[in-house]
Amino acid sequence: MSDANKSVSIWDAESWRIYKRLLGYTWRYWAVGLVSLFGMLADGAGQAIFTNLLKLITDDLFAKKDPYLIFWMPIWIISIFFVRSVGTFVSNYGISYMGRHVVQAIQQDVFDAYLRLPAAFFGAEPSGQQISRITYTSEQVAAAATDSIKTVVTDGFTVIAMLAVMLYNSVYLTSALLVMVPAIALIAAMVSRRYRRISRRIQGSMGSVTGTVEESVGAHREVRVYGGQAHESNRFSEVTRRTRGLNLKIAATNATSSSTIQLVAASALAALVFLGTRPRVLNEMSPGVFLAVLTAMGMMLPALRRLANVQANVQRGLSAAEDLFEIIDLPPEPDDGTLLLGRTRGELSMQGIRLVYPRSEVEALRGVDLHCAPGTVTALVGRSGSGKSSLVSLLPRFYAPSSGRIMLDGENYESYTLASLRRQIAWVGQSVVLFDDTVANNIAYGELAGASEADIVAAAEAANAMEFIARMPQGIHTQVGQSGNMLSGGQRQRIAIARAILKNAPILVLDEATSALDTESERLIQQALQRLMKDRTTLVIAHRLSTIEGADQIAVMDQGRIVERGTHAELLALGGHYAALHRMQFHDHAAEQAGD
Known part of the structure; x- marks a missing residue:
């Protein structure tokens, strides 16, 4: 029993820690909050004053027909409710203003955290869960904050004000509250933990919903071609059914709490009527006093019910905040380097490189040794899964080697600051990434944004991209759509190559950079790349061996190792893995030509 109590107390301490941190976002807007507070107090005070006036209205206005009250009472009532209406507007708008700013600030913090987290994080969690944090989870914190x-x-002040009205008019009748307050406090404490537990599960289920939609929409062509509509519909139905069930549990808990509080409140009202109808009390108490106390209790009950039910919003918000703060507090990708790299000569040396991805037991790289002289072209070839992409992903330090080291210009590349190291590298991958922006802004992206229009056009021409850009309605200022969906695969790839040309980095990584191009475009791009690769250290991952025959060295990879290394002619003469791959592609190409 003591252990259980201990765990509850620790849990409460953790809840308070999260809530205080959440309120820190609210505190930034303390001036707006102070104005809103005055509005809330004006609303509650007006309600209490009007309730107290009921005694005068009943006993003096109607019973005694006091001419003073007959004249002034309508004016007082209008004044009271005018003040209440102003207070309601100020408090509601002020709270909404704070809430939207808090949501925006937390969304920005989570998004910024995503931008600095290591690559391993994005491989370990579904993207739907990451999107859900920004779109759904962050919205929940406004309710708590x-x-x-x-x-x-508002309701707390209303309860206090109504209690003051009741005590002012009759301490005796106010004793009926002894039936209600302890019971409501007990109910609120009982449902609090259930709200928190269910809310945490809802956060995860919303991530599943977002992920399912994202996958199905992104793969809409495959879904239609392979007749997967029924499967995707059933999968989505199952995910949303779980979410519905969790939300209904919240609703059931909320309904049970409200109905129980209503029953307790009815008992308190019954106790009030019982106490007020005792013969001695009936002879001594005026109808106005009884009406004022009865109305004050009636107004107190909804406020108490809302105070009890606020647990739902608080616990949902705390659960959301806990998830968001975990992401915000994750350590960024390590950057222990202290040396600023101006412009590297491009001498790369990989020594005994091994790599095991997080949450994996299989070595992706197993003792790779590779030296790339400045200004040379190194081609990496091999079957899928042989470790080519894993090897080049180490260069910008997306991952750190599990053992071994990479030397750049004779210095361990981990000694350089991450930003200065990455400025040395231009990257063109087989999965081209474009943003929902103009052609020009996609070429001059990030730190390249200051490039002149002439430089952007020159880079596009060098990548053979102006051929289609010139035909666009607004040229380089034409929007390309989300992920560049208004362009063909080859066009997207040429814009990515133009981006690499514009960066003019001393190290170039080409990961199947010409895979989406037709034969004519590939020939023109190869010419552009030959010019680009001059005096640059280039690593090329190539599937078509015909594109890398002129490389200074070719490294053949298999199962995470380099099994052969040499020039095109040397490897053909060796008659090993490379020769077999070349022979296979030569026969395939010959067969295609025969078919044509």
């Missing part, structure tokens, strides 16, 4: 505060302040 602002809306719940409004409920606590």
Whole structure:
């Protein structure tokens, strides 16, 4: 029993820590919050004053027909409700203002955290879960950070004000509250932990919903071609069914809490009526006093119910904040380098490189040794899964070698700062990444954004991209759509090559850079790349061996190792893996030509 109590107390301490941190976002807008607070207090005070006036209205206005009250009471009522309406507007708008700013600030912090997290993070978690944090989870924190505060302040003050009205008019009748307050406090404590537990599961289920939609929409062609509509529909139905079930559990808990509180409140009202109808009390108490106390309790009950139910918003918000803060607090990708690299000569040396990806037990690289002289072209060839992409992904330090070291200009490349190291590398991958922006902004992306229009056009011409860009409605200022979906695969790849040309980095990585090009475009691009590769250290991952015959060295990889190394002629003469691959492609090409 003591252990259980201990765990609850620790849990409560953790909840308070998260909530205080969440309120730190709200505190940035303390001035707006202070104005909103005055609005809440004006609303609650107006309600209490009006309730207290009921005694005068009943006993003096109607019973005694006091001419003073007959004249002034309508004016007082209008004034009270005018103040309440202003207070309501100020508090509601102020809280909404704070809430939207808090959501934006947390969304920005989570997004910025994504930008600095290591590559291993994105491979370990579904992208749907990452998107859900920005679109759904961050919205939940507003309820805990602002809306719940409004409920606590407004309804808390209402309860206190109504209690003051009741005590002012009759301490005796106020004793009926002894039936209600402890019971409501017990109910709120019981449902709090259930809200938190279910809310945490809802965060995960929303990530599953987002991920399922993202996959199905992204693969809409495959879904249609392979007749997967029924499968995807059933998969989505199963995910949303789980989410629906969790939300219904929240609704059931909320409904049970509300109905129980309503029953307790009815008991308190019954106790009030019972106490007020005792013969001695009936003879001594005026109808106005009883009406004021009864109305005050009636107004107190909805406020108490909302205070009890605010647990749902708070616990949902705390669960969301806990998930978001975990991401914000994750350590960024390591950058222990202290040396600033101006422009490297491009001498690369990989010594005994081994790589095991996080949450994997299989070595992707097993003792790779490779030296790339400055200004030379090194081609990496081999079957899929042989470790080519893993090897080049180490260059920008997307991953760190599990053992071994990479030397750049005779210095361990981990000694350089991450930013200065990555400025030395231009990258063109087989999966081209374009952004929903103009052609010009996709070529001059990131740190290249200051490039002149003439330089952008020159880079596009060198990549043979102006051929189709010139036909676009607004030339280089034409929008390319999300992920460049308004362009063909070959066009997207040529824009990516233009981006690499514009960067003019001393190290160039080409990962199947011409795989999406037709024969004519590939020939023109190869000419552009030959000019680009001059005086640059280039690593080329190539599937078509005909594109790398002129490389200074070719490294053949198999199962994470370099099994052969040499020039095209040397490897053919060796008659090993490379010769077999070349022979296979030569026969395939000959067969294609015969078919044509």
